[in-house]
Amino acid sequence: MDRIRIRGGRSLNGTIPVSGAKNAVLALMPAALLADSPLHLSNVPDLADVATMSALLRQLGLSVEHDKAAKTLVMNGSATSNEAPYDIVRKMRASVLVLGPLVARHGIARVSLPGGCAIGTRPVDLHLKGLEAMGATITVEAGYIEARAPEGGLKGARIIFPVVSVGATENLMLAAALADGETELVNAAREPEIEDLALCLMRMGARIEGLGTGHLRIQGSTSLTGAQHPVLPDRIEAGSFACAAAITGGEVLLAGARLEHLGTVARVLREAGVGVNEEPAGLRISRLNGLHGVDVVTEPFPGFATDMQAQFMSLMCLAQGASMVTETIFENRFMHVPELNRMGARINVHGSSAIVRGVPSLSGAPVMATDLRASISLVLAGLAARGETIVNRVYHLDRGYEQLEQKLAAVGADIERLS
Numbered sequence: 359m360d361r362i363r364i365r366g367g368r369s370l371n372g373t374i375p376v377s378g379a380k381n382a383v384l385a386l387m388p389a390a391l392l393a394d395s396p397l398h399l400s401n402v403p404d405l406a407d408v409a410t411m412s413a414l415l416r417q418l419g420l421s422v423e424h425d426k427a428a429k430t431l432v433m434n435g436s437a438t439s440n441e442a443p444y445d446i447v448r449k450m451r452a453s454v455l456v457l458g459p460l461v462a463r464h465g466i467a468r469v470s471l472p473g474g475c476a477i478g479t480r481p482v483d484l485h486l487k488g489l490e491a492m493g494a495t496i497t498v499e500a501g502y503i504e505a506r507a508p509e510g511g512l513k514g515a516r517i518i519f520p521v522v523s524v525g526a527t528e529n530l531m532l533a534a535a536l537a538d539g540e541t542e543l544v545n546a547a548r549e550p551e552i553e554d555l556a557l558c559l560m561r562m563g564a565r566i567e568g569l570g571t572g573h574l575r576i577q578g579s580t581s582l583t584g585a586q587h588p589v590l591p592d593r594i595e596a597g598s599f600a601c602a603a604a605i606t607g608g609e610v611l612l613a614g615a616r617l618e619h620l621g622t623v624a625r626v627l628r629e630a631g632v633g634v635n636e637e638p639a640g641l642r643i644s645r646l647n648g649l650h651g652v653d654v655v656t657e658p659f660p661g662f663a664t665d666m667q668a669q670f671m672s673l674m675c676l677a678q679g680a681s682m683v684t685e686t687i688f689e690n691r692f693m694h695v696p697e698l699n700r701m702g703a704r705i706n707v708h709g710s711s712a713i714v715r716g717v718p719s720l721s722g723a724p725v726m727a728t729d730l731r732a733s734i735s736l737v738l739a740g741l742a743a744r745g746e747t748i749v750n751r752v753y754h755l756d757r758g759y760e761q762l763e764q765k766l767a768a769v770g771a772d773i774e775r776l777s
């Protein structure tokens with residue numbers, strides 16, 4: 359099984375290109391199920407999760423062509439199957455995003471119930487309640503969700519989310535685009551990936567108001583066409599590399615990254631002593647003086663992203679003073695803590711908060727993590743640590759970081775993949 363070896367202690371300097379966003383493309387691809395002509399995406403990252411979603415769409419009957427060199431993905435055809443099988447859904451929870459489009463266009467969908475995962479139980483009740491509000495009949499049996507639209511198709515509805523859910527907002531936007539009448543999503547997620555999905559659906563002919571707000575209004579159409587749409591840059595990849603520059607004391611230009619997408623993450627990095635400056639080509643990240651401990655609480659966008667919590671914690675391991683990192687989105691997202699402690703960090707977890715007491719240095723060690731962002735936090739710690747770090751279970755990183763070793767090596771990191 360592949361591993362990544364890092365010899366730490368080198369500062370990173372130069373330019374890192376930011377890829378298209380994993381969490382945007384995984385919501386955009388299911389939109390192809392709604393279209394009656396090809397959907398062309400550009401700036402598509404080459405990630406394991408994109409391959410998994412491609413496999414799922416092919417299984418449903420679409421043709422999917424991914425030109426990795428050109429970073430384009432063309433999806434065409436109409437679903438000939440309505441079933442998302444367990445074998446694919448268990449690999450990637452975002453597979454559940456085919457539910458809304460399938461039931462909206464074909465009137466029936468069977469999708470394996472995504473289980474919990476390392477970071478939490480992650481129910482999909484809000485996706486299902488929303489579809490029920492649109493008239494669908496939902497049954498859950500033998501590990502599968504079966505959703506059936508009423509005679510005449512899904513009906514527009516007013517759906518008020520009790521908690522903000524990115525996935526439920528996306529699934530219901532996709533369904534609402536082909537429903538009869540207006541759907542209102544209240545307390546909808548405001549992540550940049552939601553706006554990107556809305557822009558793509560609008561290019562396909564959907565009418566959506568309230569972009570960038572927590573109140574979306576979608577007028578259903580009877581049909582949607584294909585379109586051309588560029589995937590927005592990955593703000594979590596950008597944030598991860600910002601932490602890489604900061605933890606090694608270097609200066610890096612994150613080409614293509616956008617300040618407005620980082621939300622509170624940019625403010626918190628600045629408070630911690632990291633320079634974050636927007637330039638026409640992207641974001642320039644530098645460590646100004648020493649790092650200071652800053653408290654953070656994860657929240658829906660524009661709050662501090664849960665997907666940046668582990669990376670920020672690695673940074674705080676080497677800050678002066680203490681910081682408290684509180685995770686409010688997922689109940690089990692501190693799997694990196696014991697591994698960071700093995701590298702010499704001083705972190706104590708108390709319920710949903712972790713107290714990080716800064717130490718002067720970390721030391722390399724063999725480590726492994728059970729999810730994507732925990733794994734990248736160990737890479738960051740390894741970049742700053744004395745000696746050699748071996749990160750195991752690289753397949754987690756391959757889900758969400760395109761050409762990770764190449765991008766980091768190009769700015770001076772001593773990092774390579776061992777097979």
Ligand SMILES: CC(=O)N[C@H]1[C@@H](OP(=O)(O)OP(=O)(O)OC[C@H]2O[C@@H](n3ccc(=O)[nH]c3=O)[C@H](O)[C@@H]2O)O[C@H](CO)[C@@H](O)[C@@H]1O
Pocket residue numbers: 380381382384451452478479480481482483484485486521522523524525526664665686687688
């Ligand atoms: C592919 C993708 O885009 N993944 C992102 C998406 O995941 P995902 O869409 O799964 O996350 P949600 O925003 O839905 O989850 C937020 C919270 O709502 C809860 N919840 C969610 C749905 C539901 O039906 N019922 C319910 O209770 C979840 O357990 C969690 O506590 O947003 C998360 C929160 O920003 C990110 O960490 C993930 O990287």
Ligand SMILES: C=C(OP(=O)(O)O)C(=O)O
Pocket residue numbers: 381451452665730731758
């Ligand atoms: C939690 C994440 O992804 P997913 O929702 O696909 O598990 C993530 O990108 O950090």
